[in-house]
Amino acid sequence: MSTSVVEVKTTPEQILEMPEEHRAEAIERGEIPIVLAHEVHKWYGNFHVLRGINMEVYKGEVIVIFGPSGSGKSTFIRTINRLEEYQKGKIIVDGTELSRDIRNIEKIRMETGMVFQQFNLFPHLTVLQNITLAPIQVRKWPKAKAEEVAMQLLKRVGIPDQANKFPGQLSGGQQQRVAIARALAMQPKIMLFDEPTSALDPEMIKEVLDVMVELAESGMTMLVVTHEMGFARAVADRMYFFDQGQIVESGSPEQIFTNPQEDRTKLFLSQILH
Amino acid sequence: MMNRNQEQYTTGEVLAPPTERYTVLGWLKKNLFSTWYYTLLTLLTLYVLYIIIKPTLVWVFTQAQWQVVVVNLRLFMVGQYPADQIFRIWIALHLLAFTAGLAWAIWLPRSRRIGAFLLLIPLGFAALPFISTFSHINWVIFDLAALAGWGLGTWKPKAMRRPLIVLLLAYFPILILLILGVQPLLKIVKTNLWGGLLLTMLLAVVGITVSFPLGILLALGRKSELPIVKLFSILYIEIIRGVPLVTVLFMAQLMLPLFLPPQIKIDNVIRAMAGIVLFSAAYMAENVRGGLQAIPKGQYEAAWALGLNGFQTTFFIILPQALRNVIPVLVNQFIALFKDTSLVAIVGLLDLLGIASTVLAQPAFIGKQREVYLFIALIYWVFSYAMSYASRRLEVALGVGER
Numbered sequence: 001m002s003t004s005v006v007e008v009k010t011t012p013e014q015i016l017e018m019p020e021e022h023r024a025e026a027i028e029r030g031e032i033p034i035v036l037a038h039e040v041h042k043w044y045g046n047f048h049v050l051r052g053i054n055m056e057v058y059k060g061e062v063i064v065i066f067g068p069s070g071s072g073k074s075t076f077i078r079t080i081n082r083l084e085e086y087q088k089g090k091i092i093v094d095g096t097e098l099s100r101d102i103r104n105i106e107k108i109r110m111e112t113g114m115v116f117q118q119f120n121l122f123p124h125l126t127v128l129q130n131i132t133l134a135p136i137q138v139r140k141w142p143k144a145k146a147e148e149v150a151m152q153l154l155k156r157v158g159i160p161d162q163a164n165k166f167p168g169q170l171s172g173g174q175q176q177r178v179a180i181a182r183a184l185a186m187q188p189k190i191m192l193f194d195e196p197t198s199a200l201d202p203e204m205i206k207e208v209l210d211v212m213v214e215l216a217e218s219g220m221t222m223l224v225v226t227h228e229m230g231f232a233r234a235v236a237d238r239m240y241f242f243d244q245g246q247i248v249e250s251g252s253p254e255q256i257f258t259n260p261q262e263d264r265t266k267l268f269l270s271q272i273l274h
Numbered sequence: 275m276m277n278r279n280q281e282q283y284t285t286g287e288v289l290a291p292p293t294e295r296y297t298v299l300g301w302l303k304k305n306l307f308s309t310w311y312y313t314l315l316t317l318l319t320l321y322v323l324y325i326i327i328k329p330t331l332v333w334v335f336t337q338a339q340w341q342v343v344v345v346n347l348r349l350f351m352v353g354q355y356p357a358d359q360i361f362r363i364w365i366a367l368h369l370l371a372f373t374a375g376l377a378w379a380i381w382l383p384r385s386r387r388i389g390a391f392l393l394l395i396p397l398g399f400a401a402l403p404f405i406s407t408f409s410h411i412n413w414v415i416f417d418l419a420a421l422a423g424w425g426l427g428t429w430k431p432k433a434m435r436r437p438l439i440v441l442l443l444a445y446f447p448i449l450i451l452l453i454l455g456v457q458p459l460l461k462i463v464k465t466n467l468w469g470g471l472l473l474t475m476l477l478a479v480v481g482i483t484v485s486f487p488l489g490i491l492l493a494l495g496r497k498s499e500l501p502i503v504k505l506f507s508i509l510y511i512e513i514i515r516g517v518p519l520v521t522v523l524f525m526a527q528l529m530l531p532l533f534l535p536p537q538i539k540i541d542n543v544i545r546a547m548a549g550i551v552l553f554s555a556a557y558m559a560e561n562v563r564g565g566l567q568a569i570p571k572g573q574y575e576a577a578w579a580l581g582l583n584g585f586q587t588t589f590f591i592i593l594p595q596a597l598r599n600v601i602p603v604l605v606n607q608f609i610a611l612f613k614d615t616s617l618v619a620i621v622g623l624l625d626l627l628g629i630a631s632t633v634l635a636q637p638a639f640i641g642k643q644r645e646v647y648l649f650i651a652l653i654y655w656v657f658s659y660a661m662s663y664a665s666r667r668l669e670v671a672l673g674v675g676e677r
Contacts, residue, residue, distance in 0.1 A: 081578075081579055083575050083578065083579065106581060106583060109578060109579060109580070109581040110581040112579070113579070113580075114575075114576075114579035116572060116575070116576065116579075118572050120570075120572035120573060120575065120576035121576070122573065122576070122577075122591055122595075123595065124594050124595050124598065133580070133582075133590060134580035134581055134582060137582060137586050137590065138580065138581040138582060138586070166673075179576075182580070183579075183580070186580060186581060
């Protein structure tokens with residue numbers, strides 16, 4: 001099996017040897033990536049699920065990750081905010097290395113928002129409470145400020161009139177938009193999307209994608225696991241094709257759609273783009 | 275037919291659902307006498323009910339000698355609590371009524387009718403002919419206290435929210451201070467004089483309010499990743515669940531003094547309370563654990579991804595959902611605990627059941643078991659049913675199974 005052919009310019013040492021107070025500026029200027037994965041390996045028992053993933057994402061980039069089920073794409077995106085551990089390699093997010101240190105993990109989780117396939121809204125809280133809980137408890141914002149920000153976000157995702165309903169009273173598309181607003185309320189620097197439209201009815205996919213396109217155009221750094229190729233074509237800066245725990249191919253949407261290099265990529269694309 | 279249906283859809287006419295209306299006779303015919311075997315079963319059931327209920331009612335109203343209850347009413351209610359200090363129990367009750375009225379106005383503003391109905395019960399007590407004038411007056415004050423709390427809560431619902439929480443938290447220590455006494459304001463009443471319904475209620479209330487948080491901690495401990503905490507929780511739960519409550523109570527009453535140095539004396543009632551709390555906590559923990567296991571992993575992940583730490587995740591996301599899911603089992607446990615307090619009679623405390631046996635030992639009332647036990651059974655039933663009813667209201671209010 002061919003190994004990963006994707007070129008990564010930055011080494012972990014380049015970031016870690018830089019004084020911590022300089023890293024934020026360097027990320028801002030695009031000198032070092034905001035997310036760097038270096039030779040990341042992960043095993044589930046004996047099953048080698050991630051086999052040397054290398055990836056760098058610069059501030060403001062929109063990355064689309066796609067590939068067959070079981071290829072490790074969801075597992076990889078979940079290692080970035082440490083919902084999954086990895087056994088080998090290094091991941092550096094926003095200048096902080098992900099280690100076992102719980103303080104580093106909590107710091108990184110504050111700076112990354114995540115949207116799940118199954119929405120995972122808190123069913124016992126209203127929409128507004130879902131959104132304001134973390135800003136109030138983690139960022140220690142006063143309630144009034146958190147609610148003001150929450151209402152702005154609900155307007156942005158198009159459902160300000162649902163603020164006092166419970167998640168169970170909303171449609172799937174509305175729930176996922178609340179989930180996006182909830183993640184944005186923490187004002188994260190990076191947004192992770194783990195198959196955000198896979199659990200939705202067809203007519204609701206568009207309302208969620210519209211919100212994501214708007215977010216991408218506003219300059220948010222996004223890593224998106226999805227099979228929505230229309231979305232990728234419209235806003236992705238780069239696409240990564242995962243198969244069997246490796247990155248098989250990467251490139252701009254242009255390259256991937258018109259001139260894929262690897263046979264496995266061609267086969268997969270032909271299967272999903274009928 | 276087809277055409278007509280389509281027409282209805284296209285014009286967008288909204289059809290009302292079909293309604294069924296019955297007259298009393300129609301209802302009887304449909305539900306009790308629809309076929310010959312339903313009719314037979316109905317008649318048979320009516321006959322069985324008749325032969326059971328008729329002699330019971332005849333006994334209750336014509337043959338039973340309720341004198342035993344009337345004469346010993348104070349014993350049943352408060353045991354040997356000194357008569358000149360009973361006003362303290364009344365104060366505790368009035369404070370409870372006030373708090374309940376306030377809570378009702380703030381949390382259940384729409385359930386006015388039930389509240390009004392509940393107010394009739396103390397008035398019913400006040401109308402009983404055989405109680406003292408002092409009690410008559412106090413039952414009326416009880417209602418007035420509840421009304422005062424309700425009025426205050428209705429007048430300023432927002433501003434009273436915080437005082438209500440404070441009152442609820444402070445009620446318990448106040449209750450103990452009132453009943454036990456504080457030198458030099460209130461004379462100390464030793465626990466060996468506590469008895470009857472008073473003791474039963476104290477044991478149950480202490481048991482529930484202390485074992486509930488303890489059970490939550492044990493349940494969380496059992497799911498903890500810290501090996502010592504986990505091991506301790508599992509050992510505790512499994513050992514206590516393997517032992518009958520009577521054994522725990524006997525251990526607390528009889529064996530504990532053997533292990534402790536003679537100068538340390540722990541009060542009998544305290545020991546019984548500790549036994550009940552420790553016993554109930556193990557069961558509570560398993561109930562709560564059941565609720566914890568029903569929470570999907572995605573809830574933890576969503577909370578962590580937002581940056582909530584372990585404590586915040588447990589406190590704001592997991593426990594509220596877990597506890598809401600297990601309300602019926604928890605209340606079941608509360609009811610069981612309430613009735614299990616009667617086991618302290620075996621180790622010599624004079625709770626409701628203990629008082630019953632002392633009353634039956636009085637020469638004037640030998641052979642009055644039926645009257646006495648029926649009376650205390652009724653008291654147990656009233657409180658158990660109240661708990662069960664309150665839990666169903668709570669489930670509706672919290673929308674279990676609806677969202």
